Amino acid sequence: MKIGLEIHVQLPTASKMFCSCPTTDAEAPNTHVCPVCLGMPGAKPVLNRKVMEYGIMLAKMLNCKIPETTWFSRKTYFYPDMSKGVQITQYDNPVGGKGVYYLHGKKPIGITKIQLEEDPGKTKRVGDQSSLVDYNRAGTPLSEIVTDPDFSSPAEAREFLKQLIADIRHTIDLPGDGERSIRCDCNISIGKERVEVKNVTGLRNVERALTFEAIRQTKVLKAGGKVERETRRFDEERGVTISVRKKEFEADYGYINEPDLGVFHIGELVRSITIKESPVNMALRLSREYGISEKTADQMVLTSMNLAATFETIAKTTGSPQTAVSWATGTMAANWKAFEASGKDPKGIVDIMEKFAAGKITDVETDMELKAYMTGADIGAIKAQSADLNQIICSYLDEHPEIVDEIRKNEKAINRVIGHVMKETGGRYSSSDIVSATKGALASKL
Amino acid sequence: MKEILASLPRLNDKYSIFSCITEDAEIGDSEFLFSAKDGMTSKDMMTRCGSKILDGYRPTFDATAIERMRNAGGKLIGKCNMDEFGFGTFSTTSAYGIPKNPFDLERSCGGSSGGSACAAAVIDGHISLGASTGGSICCPASFCGVYGLVPTYGRVSRYGLVDYGNSLDKIGLISSDPERIARFLPVISGKDTKDSTSCGQPKLELKGKRIKTIGVPEEPLAGVSKEVLSSFESSLDALRSMGIEVNRIKMPSLKYAMPAYFILATSEASTNLASFVGMRYGQQDGDLSLKFDDYFTYFRTKYFGEEAKRRILLGTYTRMAGFRDRYYSKALKVRLHIIEYYKKIFSEHDAVLTPTMPFVSPRFDEISKMTPIESYSADYLTCPPDLAGMPHLSVPCGYNRDGMPIGMQFVTDHWEEDSLITFAKDWDSAFDVRKPEVSL
Amino acid sequence: MERTTVERVARAAHFALSEEEFEKYSKDLAEIFDYFKILDEAPEGEGYGVNPLEVGDVLRDDVPGIFIDPYELLKDMKTYENYVRGPRLL
Numbered sequence: 001m002k003i004g005l006e007i008h009v010q011l012p013t014a015s016k017m018f019c020s021c022p023t024t025d026a027e028a029p030n031t032h033v034c035p036v037c038l039g040m041p042g043a044k045p046v047l048n049r050k051v052m053e054y055g056i057m058l059a060k061m062l063n064c065k066i067p068e069t070t071w072f073s074r075k076t077y078f079y080p081d082m083s084k085g086v087q088i089t090q091y092d093n094p095v096g097g098k099g100v101y102y103l104h105g106k107k108p109i110g111i112t113k114i115q116l117e118e119d120p121g122k123t124k125r126v127g128d129q130s131s132l133v134d135y136n137r138a139g140t141p142l143s144e145i146v147t148d149p150d151f152s153s154p155a156e157a158r159e160f161l162k163q164l165i166a167d168i169r170h171t172i173d174l175p176g177d178g179e180r181s182i183r184c185d186c187n188i189s190i191g192k193e194r195v196e197v198k199n200v201t202g203l204r205n206v207e208r209a210l211t212f213e214a215i216r217q218t219k220v221l222k223a224g225g226k227v228e229r230e231t232r233r234f235d236e237e238r239g240v241t242i243s244v245r246k247k248e249f250e251a252d253y254g255y256i257n258e259p260d261l262g263v264f265h266i267g268e269l270v271r272s273i274t275i276k277e278s279p280v281n282m283a284l285r286l287s288r289e290y291g292i293s294e295k296t297a298d299q300m301v302l303t304s305m306n307l308a309a310t311f312e313t314i315a316k317t318t319g320s321p322q323t324a325v326s327w328a329t330g331t332m333a334a335n336w337k338a339f340e341a342s343g344k345d346p347k348g349i350v351d352i353m354e355k356f357a358a359g360k361i362t363d364v365e366t367d368m369e370l371k372a373y374m375t376g377a378d379i380g381a382i383k384a385q386s387a388d389l390n391q392i393i394c395s396y397l398d399e400h401p402e403i404v405d406e407i408r409k410n411e412k413a414i415n416r417v418i419g420h421v422m423k424e425t426g427g428r429y430s431s432s433d434i435v436s437a438t439k440g441a442l443a444s445k446l
Numbered sequence: 447m448k449e450i451l452a453s454l455p456r457l458n459d460k461y462s463i464f465s466c467i468t469e470d471a472e473i474g475d476s477e478f479l480f481s482a483k484d485g486m487t488s489k490d491m492m493t494r495c496g497s498k499i500l501d502g503y504r505p506t507f508d509a510t511a512i513e514r515m516r517n518a519g520g521k522l523i524g525k526c527n528m529d530e531f532g533f534g535t536f537s538t539t540s541a542y543g544i545p546k547n548p549f550d551l552e553r554s555c556g557g558s559s560g561g562s563a564c565a566a567a568v569i570d571g572h573i574s575l576g577a578s579t580g581g582s583i584c585c586p587a588s589f590c591g592v593y594g595l596v597p598t599y600g601r602v603s604r605y606g607l608v609d610y611g612n613s614l615d616k617i618g619l620i621s622s623d624p625e626r627i628a629r630f631l632p633v634i635s636g637k638d639t640k641d642s643t644s645c646g647q648p649k650l651e652l653k654g655k656r657i658k659t660i661g662v663p664e665e666p667l668a669g670v671s672k673e674v675l676s677s678f679e680s681s682l683d684a685l686r687s688m689g690i691e692v693n694r695i696k697m698p699s700l701k702y703a704m705p706a707y708f709i710l711a712t713s714e715a716s717t718n719l720a721s722f723v724g725m726r727y728g729q730q731d732g733d734l735s736l737k738f739d740d741y742f743t744y745f746r747t748k749y750f751g752e753e754a755k756r757r758i759l760l761g762t763y764t765r766m767a768g769f770r771d772r773y774y775s776k777a778l779k780v781r782l783h784i785i786e787y788y789k790k791i792f793s794e795h796d797a798v799l800t801p802t803m804p805f806v807s808p809r810f811d812e813i814s815k816m817t818p819i820e821s822y823s824a825d826y827l828t829c830p831p832d833l834a835g836m837p838h839l840s841v842p843c844g845y846n847r848d849g850m851p852i853g854m855q856f857v858t859d860h861w862e863e864d865s866l867i868t869f870a871k872d873w874d875s876a877f878d879v880r881k882p883e884v885s886l
Numbered sequence: 887m888e889r890t891t892v893e894r895v896a897r898a899a900h901f902a903l904s905e906e907e908f909e910k911y912s913k914d915l916a917e918i919f920d921y922f923k924i925l926d927e928a929p930e931g932e933g934y935g936v937n938p939l940e941v942g943d944v945l946r947d948d949v950p951g952i953f954i955d956p957y958e959l960l961k962d963m964k965t966y967e968n969y970v971r972g973p974r975l976l
Contacts, residue, residue: 014950020952042605048946123975130973252767262943262944746899746900756911
């Protein structure tokens with residue numbers, strides 16, 4: 001089974017690709033339009049600088065070869081939402097060619113190319129009589145990422161998309177609903193002929209469409225039939241793919257260069273742009289450089305790339321990655337959300353950890369200082385609370401000495417203590433605080 | 447100016463210059479009158495490019511060149527008839543009237559800016575905006591006995607010019623007086639952030655630079671009619687007597703310009719015209735319950751004229767998978783070669799000179815008998831500079847027995863409009879340019 | 887020129903040609919391409935060839951703005967509740 005994807009990602013610019021119309025949601029259809037995106041005769045496109053920059057960033061993220069000079073092409077096809085009858089895209093010398101992207105940091109997925117292009121408008125059917133077109137989306141910038149047919153299963157294609165979207169979101173600050181704005185053309189062949197399922201939206205649907213196609217093609221071949229080379233679409237409700245057109249009726253796009261825009265010498269720009277490390281790459285690197293498990297590194301990166309970066313600083317300054325990682329995944333991770341909301345400098349955290357590493361404060365004090373700094377709570381109150389919590393745990397353990405014996409035999413028995421304390425304190429303490437306090441209290445008794 | 451405005455309807459009855467005349471009879475603060483080829487958008491008048499498919503298109507914006515002329519005190523009096531989308535050499539494919547030659551109403555004004563050249567010839571003190579892709583300014587200027595200047599590609603913003611071939615189109619000026627061309631070229635030139643291709647130009651400076659040496663390529667002269675050749679040869683003598691050095695040169699590569707031009711122009715045109723489908727502007731009277739492919743096909747079949755269809759078919763073919771390399775990609779590379787070739791000539795000569803057209807304006811009955819390839823071939827002298835994006839100028843240089851004008855065409859290197867304009871002024875005082883008799 | 891090729895071109899260009907037109911255009915195109923054969927032997931230049939003079943690096947800043955009233959743009963279009971009306975899709 002061979003699967004390849006063509007992924008369309010909307011780029012988060014403020015204005016459209018070739019005109020200044022806003023890309024934000026409009027109050028009504030056809031209100032974010034102008035002669036350029038409506039394709040009025042006489043209007044000319046002018047390229048948005050940000051589109052080129054985003055394209056280069058993604059090309060770098062995908063480890064693509066980036067040419068010194070790039071330009072645009074016209075793809076001619078007739079559709080009501082394609083206002084110019086032509087889509088401005090890239091054909092010769094796109095912004096990125098031949099790249100490679102590692103799934104889970106291991107399996108290389110070939111990137112055929114990445115190109116920049118404009119989105120068409122949106123079309124609505126009215127009964128079966130006519131269509132209604134809204135050109136607000138026309139001219140929104142897209143990058144199209146084309147992979148080699150390197151996926152061996154629909155599930156793998158989905159995994160790839162999940163990782164890719166997270167990376168793209170991180171690299172170009174794609175808004176949270178990034179997945180919604182990602183559309184895929186899925187190519188799949190079981191036998192010799194390739195079938196393309198056009199315009200599938202969402203990770204789950206990509207996997208569903210591919211799975212359906214894999215089964216359909218397998219059945220056709222088993223029955224001694226031939227899979228036809230064609231374009232199909234995915235019906236989300238029924239979960240099936242439907243033939244749209246056979247190969248011989250494919251449009252003749254007749255690509256030509258786009259003279260209205262000229263060429264772009266991007267070498268300088270390419271060298272001046274550095275991209276942020278992707279979450280996946282960061283986790284892999286942390287695991288490798290600091291000898292921590294991949295799972296732990298993943299966990300930190302998933303909580304926040306900034307947490308992972310803070311971990312790295314602490315590991316470096318204290319020279320003890322193992323201690324740094326246990327604090328980073330413990331107290332720090334538990335309070336990270338509050339810390340990010342506070343907008344404080346991570347340097348404060350590093351300072352506390354340095355005092356701890358130098359033996360100036362105990363682990364209990366470190367825990368309290370971190371909490372106080374990260375959440376902005378008063379250190380006195382935390383101390384009192386901590387004492388209070390400790391008091392509750394200790395008195396419970398004193399009243400039930402048999403539990404300590406039980407825990408010696410079976411670690412999971414600790415949950416009884418935790419459960420009791422939770423009930424007793426009625427939500428005053430976070431579960432992670434209770435867990436760590438319980439463990440601390442037990443440490444002296446076991 | 448008021449009299450001219452009042453005479454426009456009668457002029458149009460006689461010559462079919464305009465597809466649209468201004469309804470505003472007031473002169474107001476205007477300092478001069480001008481007209482523009484109907485391929486340029488105008489807020490106050492329809493823009494139809496000589497095509498039925500654009501009937502009803504009322505642009506919301508002025509072409510930059512028109513806007514700049516208005517800002518300089520100009521009043522736009524009308525939109526000039528042209529071949530449909532610029533597809534022609536004789537303005538005979540216009541859907542809104544075929545302009546008639548002021549020297550002989552049975553003959554063509556040339557094309558595709560035929561209406562503009564006619565306006566320049568018959569209206570006193572007039573300046574008209576034309577546009578050239580492959581001879582569309584020089585040809586009609588030559589046939590109508592006036593001056594036509596095509597600036598370097600990118601000199602004048604194309605914003606608002608309805609595209610024919612985007613890598614070839616240029617807006618230029620046509621007038622009976624070179625002084626007016628000199629006056630208005632700086633008005634319409636200059637960078638425009640709405641047209642990227644205008645943004646790389648050096649500043650236009652008209653300092654009176656003179657052409658001192660001319661290269662006259664031998665090969666193209668073989669295809670020129672006797673009367674044109676003899677008038678051209680006499681003009682060479684006149685040039686020598688003006689102190690200009692005239693050298694015979696060889697430019698064998700010029701013969702590749704016409705096919706390369708047609709392939710690039712029609713490839714680009716066929717994509718530009720893909721937006722004309724009976725939606726959004728122009729004709730929209732179709733039955734929307736048809737499937738989109740059928741609806742579009744209905745419109746395009748009904749409203750595009752015969753020559754437009756021919757060129758769309760031609761251009762669709764030359765860029766199609768399987769043929770693209772042989773035609774489109776090859777033509778791009780040949781264009782680069784021709785540019786290099788011109789540059790080489792310009793390292794030794796200030797200008798290249800040929801006749802503008804191989805014959806004087808033909809009669810309409812002769813035109814109707816021409817095969818497509820015969821009429822395309824008529825552009826073989828004007829195509830090369832247009833293909834190469836070089837500025838060029840047609841000046842009247844003689845008249846045949848019947849008094850029909852003959853023109854010659856100067857080509858200079860990129861951005862060298864200055865010497866063309868200086869030459870036109872010098873020539874105008876040395877050569878006796880005839881005015882057509884205009885009786886209404 | 888082969889009939890199937892002309893049919894393919896006409897379909898791509900969205901023209902419905904009559905039998906007569908097919909014949910006429912096939913003949914015209916054949917003549918034109920016969921003439922264009924001289925291009926095969928033509929020398930080639932160096933470069934990109936997007937424009938006859940290089941147009942390079944013209945970019946606009948990413949600043950949104952609307953300069954022509956969209957309702958004015960829609961004035962001559964067929965619309966329904968501000969949607970542009972188009973032909974049937976399927």
